[in-house]
Amino acid sequence: MTGRERIRSAIQFQPTDRSPVAPLLGAHAVAQAGIEPARACEDPVVQTEALLRAADIYQPDGIFTLMDLSAEPEALGAGTKTEAGRHPVIVRHLKDRELASEPLEQRILTGRVPVFLETVIGLRKTLGDSVLVGALMSGPLTAVSNAVGIEALSRMLRRRREELSLLVERMSVACIALQHQYRDAGADAVALLEPVATTSILGPRDFETLLLPWIREITNAAQNDELISILHVCGDCTPSLALFARSSAHVLSLDSAVDLPKAQRKIGQEIALMGNLDVRHLLPKGSAQDVGTAARELVSQMGEGFILSTGCELPADTPQANVAALIGGARSELCL
């Protein structure tokens, strides 16, 4: 079974020879290659080489582009800055009316976004069909939030709800356009990153009425494109899990704040789960033995429909031995 086949089987709740494993290697891969994060976010050749190097070392079943939540907002006009050792960060937000004045489907394909499209092309070309190639892109709410600022988004949510709904709709159309591009570039999967949909910010009722319909539009479009759709949300989202399961995504990727085995008991019949080893302490600071134990325990507690991964992108300073232990945790557990 190739890694790609293993992940495809897992999301269809079919037996696999072992648990698939696909950590978000981005920042770690770039650091291991001795490359500045900002440079990898600006140069597809550099990013591709770093990810291929990591794929060669760790042999994951799937590999994803770097996590850069500033790329889409920057393409739409937000200002960013780059500093040594850091991903680009947004330093100037847009007025919300700047997102309402013209279609976003073309604008979102500008700036550094093509870097990630070309990275997908490079990964696909080299890895062939053996490894799943995935793209990470901002979901519509997070893209709006990072473009206008979360304070502005929060105020719109309570005071100008209709206008915010319109922005989310427009951004969703742009996300679908970008998703098509990733399909054309050769991606197997697109992960919608929606950290702003975490429960403490977007309560279940707001998620259901404001965002869920548009997430469904995007994931349905992904299925029409024969893409695997992944919804990634950060933080403790336990109260919203049942709603996330209604997203039509193939996979729900959650961070370590969520008890994943419990989540699987709750919604595991409806959606495959991905995650969720701790990237704040365990992976960068724990021992390889700790990581291996945590990975094996998680795999042993999860049933079919599970992809072992990180809770979020691996920090740059994660020791290689810890990443290897994570990958090894899946390989030591057969789930025929």
Added chain:
Amino acid sequence: MNADVNADVITVSLEQAIEAGDEVQAPTFARQLLDLGQTPTHIAAALSRAMSRLGERFRRLDIFVPDLLVAADAFEAVMAIITPALVSARNPRHGKGTIVIGVVEGDIHTLGKDLVRVMLAADGFEVHDLGRDVRVDQFLDAAREHHADIIGMSALMTTTMERMKDVIDLLKSEGIRWDYRVIVGGAPITQQFADEVGADGYAKDAPTAVAIANRLIEGNVI
């Protein structure tokens, strides 16, 4: 309806306006209370009750960050009216403790810090907001200048959270670590991280920051 009864009704309306995040009605009610002869301290107490209830509701996941933010806007609209009077009256509510607060260097995400600032002020602390992208030495300078009891630091990014340790290390190297208590918070921060960098408290959200600040001021172990 006599003036006292009327003031009671308006005070309740003020608290409801704060909880609803109504930044138009809330200052209107505050002005009406001042016109009826109510003291700024009476109004500040109403704000404090409203923000305290919001904190409880946030903990129960009955409301969410956007609700806290619009309530904070309404709170600040009222504070703009009553602050001059509070300061001139040397309001004893601000005797609770002094806090300098900011978002660490390299980080511009101010939402969490802003909510903490408002809720601390509502609870009676004197808060000096240093804003965002605050250099390590600026935290110390501000703490000295304002004779702070507590230094509060916020970060949203894993790439910037290490600046918190830099601030604490600088306090140590200057020999003034125990002149101040340190609270850290923000999305990537955990209790484990707070312990590792040597902070005195970890606040996972704004209401928790208020509770910890109170405990630190009272000298209780966190």
